Amino acid sequence: MPLALVAARHEFPGKTLFGALVLIPLILPPFVGAIGVRHLLGRSGSLNALLSDLGLIDAPLDLLGDGGLFGVILVEALHLYPIIYLNLLAALANLDPALDEAARDSGAGAWTRFRRVTLPLVRPGLFAGCTITFIWSFTELGTPLMFEFRQVTPVQIFDGLKQMETSAEPFALTVVMLSTATLFYVLGRVLPGVKGVAASAKASRGDSSVRLGPVAGILAALLFGTVIGIASMPHVGVILASLSVEGQWYQSILPRAFTLHNYTEALSHPLAIGSIRISLFLAAIAVVLDLVVGVIAARLIVRTKIRGRAILDALCMLPLAVPGLVMAFGYVAMTLEWPFQGPMPGWLAFVLSPVLPQGTFASLNDGPLAWAANVLGADPNPIPILIVAYAVRRLPYVVRSTVAGLEQTPVDLEEAAHGLGAGKVTVLRRVVLPLVAANLVAGALLAFSFSMLEVSDSLILAQREADYPITKAIYVLFERLGDGPGIASAMGTWAMLLLACTLAGASLLLGKKLGAVFRA
Structure with a gap:
C-alpha cells in the first residue's frame, strides 16, 4: 500500500522506471524463485557464508525456518505483492482528488484522511488484490515442493495422487481447498462495503499528482529501491545458480567458478x-x-x-x-470414475437396471467411455486435457x-x-x-x-x-x-x-x- 500511495499521488525522479521495476517479481515463477532463495538463504547458502566470514556465527542458521516454511512464505510474499500493488494503483487512480481536498479543508490530518476517506474508497481494489494473493499462495504447489515442505494442502493432494483409487483423503483435501477459494471469491463480490463502494468516487478531473521536493523525492526513490532490491533476491539467486559450475556454489557467498x-x-x-x-x-x-x-x-x-x-x-x-x-486433480479423478472406468454409481444402477435391457445395462455399467479415457486420459495422452x-x-x-x-x-x-x-x-x-x-x-x-x-x-x-x-x-x-x-x-x-x-x-x-x- 505505501508504494501504491506514493506512486499514485506523487511525482519524483525515476518514477516511471521504478513503476516498471516493481513488477519484477511477476516475471519469475515462484517455484523457480525457490531455487535462488535456497542458494542464498540455505544452511550452505550465501548469507550464512557471509555471516560466518564476518565471524558473527559459529554454526549455520536455519534461515528458511521450520523445514522450509519461512522460505515458502518469503517467496510467495515477494512474488505476489505486485498483484496488490496493481489493484491499489488502479483504485487510487479512480479516486476524485476533490474528496481528499475537502477533508483537508475541514481540518482532517493526513492519517485521518487516509483512514476515513482513502481506505474505504480503495477497499474494493485492496480486497481484490488480497483475495487473489491469498488464493494463489494457499493453492501454490511448486514452491513448497522445491523447499521440500510437505505440510501444506497442495502437496498433500499431490502426494495423494497415487492413492486416489484407495483413499478418500486427497478428495477431501481438494474439496477443502476449493471451498476456501470459492468462499473468498464470493465474499469479494457480495460483501457489503467491498464491491462497488468506489462507484461514486470516480475521478472528476485530471491528474493531481504532487511533485516531491529533493529530500522527499530521494526518500520515495529509496522506498521503491529497497523493496525492488529485496524482491529481486530470488532472481539474482536463480541467475547465479544458472552460471555456476556444478558443485562450486556451496558454503560460499558467490559461486567459485562460472560457466x-x-x-x-x-x-x-x-x-x-x-x-x-x-x-x-x-x-x-x-x-x-x-x-x-x-x-x-x-x-x-x-x-x-x-x-x-x-x-x-x-x-x-x-x-x-x-x-x-x-x-488438474478433477481432470485426473474424472477419468478414473464412471463412465470412463469402473461400474456406474449404485443409485444410477438402481434406477436404470429395471428399465434397460440386460445387454444394454451391462455395456453401460462397464465404463462405456473407457476408450476415451484410454485415448485422452492423463496417463496415455495428457495433451488434450493440458490444452483445455x-x-x-x-x-x-x-x-x-x-x-x-x-x-x-x-x-x-x-x-x-x-x-x-x-x-x-x-x-x-x-x-x-x-x-x-x-x-x-x-x-x-x-x-x-x-x-x-x-x-x-x-x-x-x-x-x-x-x-x-x-x-x-x-x-x-x-x-x-x-x-x-x-x-x-x-x-x-x-x-x-x-x-x-x-x-x-x-x-x-x-x-x-x-x-x-x-x-x-
Whole structure:
C-alpha cells in the first residue's frame, strides 16, 4: 500500500522506471524463485557464508525456518505483492482528488484522511488484490515442493495422487481447498462495503499528482529501491545458480567458478528441448481458444443487454479464483470414475437396471467411455486435457483485457457500420477487432506466457517424460543429481526473460488497466 500511495499521488525522479521495476517479481515463477532463495538463504547458502566470514556465527542458521516454511512464505510474499500493488494503483487512480481536498479543508490530518476517506474508497481494489494473493499462495504447489515442505494442502493432494483409487483423503483435501477459494471469491463480490463502494468516487478531473521536493523525492526513490532490491533476491539467486559450475556454489557467498554450460544444455538437453516444444504447442493452441471465447464473452458482457451478463463476467473470472491444482486433480479423478472406468454409481444402477435391457445395462455399467479415457486420459495422452486446462486457466486475461478495450471504444462506430449495411461478422472483423487489437495482443501475450509456465496442471497431468512441459521439466531436472539444478536454473532464467518481455509489452498496451487483468 505505501508504494501504491506514493506512486499514485506523487511525482519524483525515476518514477516511471521504478513503476516498471516493481513488477519484477511477476516475471519469475515462484517455484523457480525457490531455487535462488535456497542458494542464498540455505544452511550452505550465501548469507550464512557471509555471516560466518564476518565471524558473527559459529554454526549455520536455519534461515528458511521450520523445514522450509519461512522460505515458502518469503517467496510467495515477494512474488505476489505486485498483484496488490496493481489493484491499489488502479483504485487510487479512480479516486476524485476533490474528496481528499475537502477533508483537508475541514481540518482532517493526513492519517485521518487516509483512514476515513482513502481506505474505504480503495477497499474494493485492496480486497481484490488480497483475495487473489491469498488464493494463489494457499493453492501454490511448486514452491513448497522445491523447499521440500510437505505440510501444506497442495502437496498433500499431490502426494495423494497415487492413492486416489484407495483413499478418500486427497478428495477431501481438494474439496477443502476449493471451498476456501470459492468462499473468498464470493465474499469479494457480495460483501457489503467491498464491491462497488468506489462507484461514486470516480475521478472528476485530471491528474493531481504532487511533485516531491529533493529530500522527499530521494526518500520515495529509496522506498521503491529497497523493496525492488529485496524482491529481486530470488532472481539474482536463480541467475547465479544458472552460471555456476556444478558443485562450486556451496558454503560460499558467490559461486567459485562460472560457466555458460548450463545455458547450452538448457537448449540441447533432450528433456529440456522436448519440454520447450511441448509448452510452445500447448500454449499456442490454448491462446487461440482463449481469443475466440474471450472476444465472444467480452462482446456479450459489454455490448449487449442480455440477462445474466454479470454472471457470465463472474464465470469468466472464476478460473483466477479456482485453484489450478483443483482443476488438474478433477481432470485426473474424472477419468478414473464412471463412465470412463469402473461400474456406474449404485443409485444410477438402481434406477436404470429395471428399465434397460440386460445387454444394454451391462455395456453401460462397464465404463462405456473407457476408450476415451484410454485415448485422452492423463496417463496415455495428457495433451488434450493440458490444452483445455491451460485455456480455462488463462481465459480471464483475454476477457478482461478485451473488456477494457471495448469499454474505451465508442459504440457509435459499430452502429454507423450497421447503418451502412454491414453484418455482425463484418463489423466484428472490420471495426471491432482493429480497435481492440492492442488489448487482444496484451491479453494473448499474458495468456501465452503464463500458459507456458503453468505449474499445477503440468506437474499433475503430465506423467510421461515425453509429455513434460517446461515447468515439469524444471522440477524433474532440479531433483536430479549432477548438473540438473544448474540446467533447471538456466531454464528458469529463460522463463524469466519470456515473462519480462510479455509483461513489458502488456504494460505498454494496457497501461494502468493491467491491474484489472489480475482482479477476480
